[in-house]
Amino acid sequence: MAKGDISTYHEDGQWKNKVEGSSRAANTHSTKAEAESKGRDMAQERKVEHTIRKMDGTIGEKNSYGNDPPNIKG
Secondary structure, eight states: OOTTOEEEEEETTEEEEEETTSSSOSEEESSHHHHHHHHHHHHHHHTOEEEEEOTTSSEEEEEEOSOOOOOOOO
């Protein structure tokens, strides 16, 4: 993930959002839905990618909210 992208993940019994490149979570939530919503808002504001991880740590979903490369023919 690129620096500044948002990652939503589960750790220590809580769902968290972290900005890639920082050393700790930006916020914590009791449910995945709350964390996803806040993470989505953060990613949209920053125009970066939002990665949502499953309980086991694998990637469940990725959404990009800006800085996408243009379509390249070929």
